[in-house]
Amino acid sequence: MADDVAVEETPKAPPWKAEKTTAQWGRFLVFEGCVMTRRMVGSRYTARFILDKYGFNYATMDNESCCGSPILRSGGEELANKQRTVNLLNIQKLGFDTIISACPGCGSQLSAGEAKRMGIKVYHYMELVYSLAKNGEILHPDMVDPLPPLTVTAHDPCHLDRGLGVDCNLMHSTIVNALPNQTWVECEEHDRCCGAGGGVRASQKDLSYKIRERKIKKLMRTEADIVLAACPFCELQIDEGLRKTEDCSMRSITPQSYLAMMFKDVDEGVDD
Amino acid sequence: MALEFFNSINVYAAVSFIVAFVPIIIMLWASKRGFDSSILCMDCQQCVADCPVRSVLKDAYMGPKGIQVYARVGHNEKADELMLFSCTSCMACVNACPRGLNVKHDMDHFRAILASVNLGQMAAHKHLIHMVENFNNTLDEVPLKKPNIHDQKKNIKKMLDGYGKIVGSQMNKEGDRPKGVA
Numbered sequence A: 001m002a003d004d005v006a007v008e009e010t011p012k013a014p015p016w017k018a019e020k021t022t023a024q025w026g027r028f029l030v031f032e033g034c035v036m037t038r039r040m041v042g043s044r045y046t047a048r049f050i051l052d053k054y055g056f057n058y059a060t061m062d063n064e065s066c067c068g069s070p071i072l073r074s075g076g077e078e079l080a081n082k083q084r085t086v087n088l089l090n091i092q093k094l095g096f097d098t099i100i101s102a103c104p105g106c107g108s109q110l111s112a113g114e115a116k117r118m119g120i121k122v123y124h125y126m127e128l129v130y131s132l133a134k135n136g137e138i139l140h141p142d143m144v145d146p147l148p149p150l151t152v153t154a155h156d157p158c159h160l161d162r163g164l165g166v167d168c169n170l171m172h173s174t175i176v177n178a179l180p181n182q183t184w185v186e187c188e189e190h191d192r193c194c195g196a197g198g199g200v201r202a203s204q205k206d207l208s209y210k211i212r213e214r215k216i217k218k219l220m221r222t223e224a225d226i227v228l229a230a231c232p233f234c235e236l237q238i239d240e241g242l243r244k245t246e247d248c249s250m251r252s253i254t255p256q257s258y259l260a261m262m263f264k265d266v267d268e269g270v271d272d
Numbered sequence B: 001m002a003l004e005f006f007n008s009i010n011v012y013a014a015v016s017f018i019v020a021f022v023p024i025i026i027m028l029w030a031s032k033r034g035f036d037s038s039i040l041c042m043d044c045q046q047c048v049a050d051c052p053v054r055s056v057l058k059d060a061y062m063g064p065k066g067i068q069v070y071a072r073v074g075h076n077e078k079a080d081e082l083m084l085f086s087c088t089s090c091m092a093c094v095n096a097c098p099r100g101l102n103v104k105h106d107m108d109h110f111r112a113i114l115a116s117v118n119l120g121q122m123a124a125h126k127h128l129i130h131m132v133e134n135f136n137n138t139l140d141e142v143p144l145k146k147p148n149i150h151d152q153k154k155n156i157k158k159m160l161d162g163y164g165k166i167v168g169s170q171m172n173k174e175g176d177r178p179k180g181v182a
């Protein structure tokens, strides 16, 4: 399997570059994961769109295999560990020591075990967007001017908040506050589980929806327009819950889609 | 002289410190590295109080601590009855535990033990394992190949259809944009 690993390179140098942030991150590998590459392809596209727009130096791996996280929750501890090792070895073979994962589940799975010993550091995509905001480089010349006024709240994905140990609330608020015309509103119990994880959404829909009910109630109280959910599973779970709620125009999106939405040319280069 | 030394209060203090705390420190270190941590549990139930699954299922789900107790002593049927496979792996229990035990890791580990004696796993779990064993991903029955983003552009175009419509990345239906977006 390791023989046919290939890397897709970044296509072209962008006209505008977030100098400080791109220098800070250097060259890294983006691990996209099963859900983003096969189902939530909109988030996959916007993630790459943002990376290209700000001029990050990245590559993606052609032959990613499942990270093992869903297998670990399904009672397959041994297979899950094997999946992680195979991925880490492939990544090491390609010469990368920094992984950016766009899915917190993949991120926390890859960062466990031997990653530290192999000298591989794993970060989540939102940490990249956060550093753009923190370095004052999030405003891009290609953005719509003025930006539409939006009230934004967020859900902290469990595997990002506690799995990768990222301060989600600080990151969300910094990103939103760095953009003009955006109002940040904090949700009560922002770090409480949405009910999608651990294979529960796949195996016990009723239980998963009952856990979600409380989340949706808290989100409705914020009266926000958009809920940021930096995990494809949480995005799907919360968005579905919001759509099922009567008179609710709130929608859930990933931070990369939220940021990409601010660009004039977001659908350029996407042909039929 | 030697007797005097061993009788000194400082030596007693040092020995009792080592006997009392060193095993705890070693076990805490071990639990951080993934060994079964439940032996260090002091039964404070903080993990149970914070568990979102417990808050829905109430007594039907004993929470991380309760399930551990049965699983640890090999009462697999009881652990299964208490719905070990209902844990969402949210790690609220890990966050809550004053001893910093990785309770969630133990849940994953006990799931594997239960699965090995054919208990607990539901059809969805078996399906996921089957998918990864045979196709190396959890979703599509296409072995080893990651879909190329260029082949997905048609779908993406539907989702992106102009500024302000990338709402819900999975599908874009007309009128699904949030209020306030042009």
Ligand code: SF4
Residues within 6 Å of the ligand: B047, B050, B051, B052, B053, B054, B063, B064, B086, B087, B088, B089, B090, B091, B092, B093, B094, B103, B104, B107
């Ligand atoms: S990880 Fe599982 S047991 Fe722990 S709080 Fe979350 S749902 Fe409960």
Ligand code: SF4
Residues within 6 Å of the ligand: B040, B041, B042, B043, B044, B045, B046, B047, B048, B065, B096, B097, B098, B099, B100, B101, B103
């Ligand atoms: S919070 Fe920790 S010490 Fe308290 S009951 Fe749970 S596992 Fe035991």
